[in-house]
Amino acid sequence: MIRYALHCEHDHEFEGWFGASGDFDDQQARGLIDCPACGSKAVRKAIMAPAVAGTKTRSQDNSPAQNQAVMMEAMSRIRRHVEDNFDDVGDAFATEARAIHEGRSEDRGIYGQATSQEVRDLVEDGVPIAPLPPEPRKKTELN
Template sequence: MIRFSLHCDHDHEFEGWFRSNDDFDTQAQKQLVSCPVCGSHKVGKALMAPSVATGRQKEKIAIAMSKMASELREMAKKVRENSDYVGSDFAEEARKIHFGEAEQRGIYGEATRDEVEALVDDGVDVMPLPVFPDDHN
């Protein structure tokens, strides 16, 4: 995806995301791109400086990612501490809980992609728990 800085014929500035330069051109020609302020379809691309991460920006990104990983790790730990492990019976047990056939409680375990998709289709709320490399130590 490419972010373009755009402007309309009334000098309103905004941004848009497109798969490619050609994608923008095609959509603009078909009048599918419009100004969010005035609705004008006369939209063009403005000059944009490329986004280059500096050393300081890279450091901020690394710190933010480390913090996010720590928070995810803590969330997964709390779920595991406060839920019942049901192993490969996860999909079956989650469905029973959802339909009131089993006690309402937090569970975690393993499920295949097909099982998870079927649960979602049935309206069962599920969420993958992250597994970190040091979780296996």
């Protein structure tokens, strides 16, 4: 495996692992590489020193702000995927999730709203559910 330090056009830094040295170029040409922070496909390899074993260890943790930005982008992508590919059943979520679980309704991805009590009942009955990440704040709402 080969690890490359990567940068997008917005100077987000991340890394990618590839099976062989030509895999990065092949995947980039097919549009398979994008920035995890912003989704940009304009990604390039950064200059990187070869990994050499030594006695010192150093942390390569991102700053808390970078970690938060990556997390918020990932949650936003999950929400968009659900909204684009699942059926919005509104406030009938609990009823429809239970019907799907029991085989009385078509097996498909759904999302919607449920009360706290409905959520507790579904979990207690073994119906597989998960909360949808919150909608990202609009830029006009940010400082």
